[in-house]
Structures are given as structure tokens and as C-alpha cells.
Amino acid sequence: MTTSRSRTENPRLHALPHYQALLDGTDWASLETPSGPGTGEALPTALARILDPDPVTGSAAATDALRKVTHQNTIYEATVPVALYVAAILHHPAIAAGHFSHDADNPPHRPTLVKLLEWLSATAYDADDECVAHGERHCGENFLGDYEEMRAFRDLRPAIFSAVHSLLGHDNAEVRHAAFVAAIPLAEHPVLTAHRAELVGHARRLLATSTDRYNRDRVLDAMKAWGHDTSDLQNADDIAARERYVRLNAERDSWWATDGTGGYSEDPPF
Incomplete structure (x- = not known):
């Protein structure tokens, strides 16, 4: 947890910025990740690879990119723009197309869309009301006031929810379920x-x-x-x-x- 100022401007409520605008307009190199302050320089390249047209490559890229901002249930400076980016690409053709069909020449793999939803879900649970209550019990009533990264993520829940919500009726049950579980903490x-x-x-x-x-x-x-x-x-x-x-x-x-x-x-x- 840090108290430094976020370098990503919050979008208008319920609106997500375009994913490319996030990649180009965020000062990634200045953001804190689990590796320490100012260690986010590799994130834009890693995030862009998620949109590779090959589903296997995109899936591996998603695992690599999200690992860079995931550690010990902590919301980092870089978590907020990464979450916005993930939400913004949920409906990108490279994520939606060709990820659910398997044939003899292509072994089954976890759909990238499900991975992204599960990461959003885990992140939302790391910033849910229960986590805030736990933090206030152990760190004092100003826990959320001091934890600017968590507060920023919580403020963005309506925008992220808007992207997740439209997947609740997806044809694939695994996607539907992942979207719904992600929607639960966001809907707080x-x-x-x-x-x-x-x-x-x-x-x-x-x-x-x-x-x-x-x-x-x-x-x-x-x-x-x-x-x-x-x-x-x-x-x-x-x-x-x-x-x-x-x-x-x-x-x-x-x-x-x-x-x-x-x-x-x-x-x-x-």
C-alpha cells in the first residue's frame, strides 16, 4: 500500500476510455507495481500483446501482463489503469473471436476473456467493503483515506461494471459465470x-x-x-x-x- 498520488485521471462515471488511449496516455514508467515505485515501464507492451490475434499467444500474454501487477492482494498505482484497460478490451474482437472453439489440431486452452474477468473479479474483491472494514479495524478509521490506490479503484467500479454487465448473457457458461462473480463486488x-x-x-x-x-x-x-x-x-x-x-x-x-x-x-x- 502506498499513499502517493495516482497518475491516471478517473474517467467519467460509467464511461471507459479507449484502450489505446490508456496505453498511450498513461505514464506507465512512473507507476508503482509489486516490483517497487516507478517500475511499470514494461506494462504497455505486455498489455498490448493480450490483443494478439492468435488466442494461445493472447492468453499467455494476459497471464504475463496481469502477473506484473498482482501480489499479496494489494492494489498498486498500476492496478487502476490496468483494470481500466482490461475492462476496455473485454469486447475487443481479438478477445471475443475464436477463443471458445477447439479442434483436433488445437489443444484446449483457457479463454483469455475468462482470465481477464477472473482478474477483475479478484481485484474487485481485494478492494471490496469487507476489505475496507478489515483495514479500518486493524489500521484505523482513515484506512481508505490513506490508501489512495484502493479508493481510486473503488471509484471506478461503475465504469468497470458497465463492461462486465454486458457479458452476463454470454453464450459461453464459463464466461457468464466469471462475469457474474466479477459483478458481485463491483455492485457494492x-x-x-x-x-x-x-x-x-x-x-x-x-x-x-x-x-x-x-x-x-x-x-x-x-x-x-x-x-x-x-x-x-x-x-x-x-x-x-x-x-x-x-x-x-x-x-x-x-x-x-x-x-x-x-x-x-x-x-x-x-
Whole structure:
């Protein structure tokens, strides 16, 4: 976390800048990344490669570029323009075309679109209301005021949501689910609360069809936070997972309650 001033101007609410304008107009070399202050010079080239017309090359480029700004759930200076860029290219033809068909001559690969949505989702969860509350408990009430990068990302949630929202009806289920899970933390922004009723419908459809543990946990948590009874939406695996999480949390709390020793010879059960 840093307190230095962001070098990317916020776009108008709900509007995303053109991806090329972001590449050309951002002072990338001055931005902080996990490697330290002023280490973002490689980002524009890495981000541009995501739009390679070959889907395998684009997918590998996405992994490489996003790795450069991802470390320990931290929002960096460079995170904000990268998030805007990722949102701005979600509907680019190079991302949308040819990424979901497989044939004998081309082995299956993870669609770049899904990777981008999952990164936006993870980043949004790293800046969600729960993270802010946790930061305020441990760092003081001015946590968000001091954490300018997180605050800047949170201000941009409506613009990012606008790009993610249109993918909720995508033909590919993996994309639909990734888009919905990304939409959940983005929709915490006050101007997006009106979308909750619509998102509940998507939540029910995901829970009726998906077996992905991570997605189901995120959606069930969201439904509960929105005040919905989820008892009729959970299956046996959901209940077993919840019981396991409760047990692990209790063991963790017990470990910390004994000053981090508790007679254990191993690491705490995180």
C-alpha cells in the first residue's frame, strides 16, 4: 500500500476510455507495481500483446501482463489503469473471436476473456467493503483515506461494471459465470445497488448449473449479504464446505488465542 498520488485521471462515471488511449496516455514508467515505485515501464507492451490475434499467444500474454501487477492482494498505482484497460478490451474482437472453439489440431486452452474477468473479479474483491472494514479495524478509521490506490479503484467500479454487465448473457457458461462473480463486488458501489434484483436472477441460475466450488461460495455469500434465504439453493457439497470453513476458522482463532503457539509444531490452519 502506498499513499502517493495516482497518475491516471478517473474517467467519467460509467464511461471507459479507449484502450489505446490508456496505453498511450498513461505514464506507465512512473507507476508503482509489486516490483517497487516507478517500475511499470514494461506494462504497455505486455498489455498490448493480450490483443494478439492468435488466442494461445493472447492468453499467455494476459497471464504475463496481469502477473506484473498482482501480489499479496494489494492494489498498486498500476492496478487502476490496468483494470481500466482490461475492462476496455473485454469486447475487443481479438478477445471475443475464436477463443471458445477447439479442434483436433488445437489443444484446449483457457479463454483469455475468462482470465481477464477472473482478474477483475479478484481485484474487485481485494478492494471490496469487507476489505475496507478489515483495514479500518486493524489500521484505523482513515484506512481508505490513506490508501489512495484502493479508493481510486473503488471509484471506478461503475465504469468497470458497465463492461462486465454486458457479458452476463454470454453464450459461453464459463464466461457468464466469471462475469457474474466479477459483478458481485463491483455492485457494492452505491450507484449500482439497483442492479441487485437482476443479479439475484443470475445467482440462482449459476447455483442451478455450476459445480465450481469457488463460484458457488462467492454467490452464496452474496445472496446472504443481500438478505436472501439460500437454504433451498445449497446442495450437500455446499453444506459440507461451509462446515469445513467453520471448523478451520475455529481452529485458526484458537491458534491465535494462544499467542500463536498453542502447543502446535506446525503452521496455523489457514
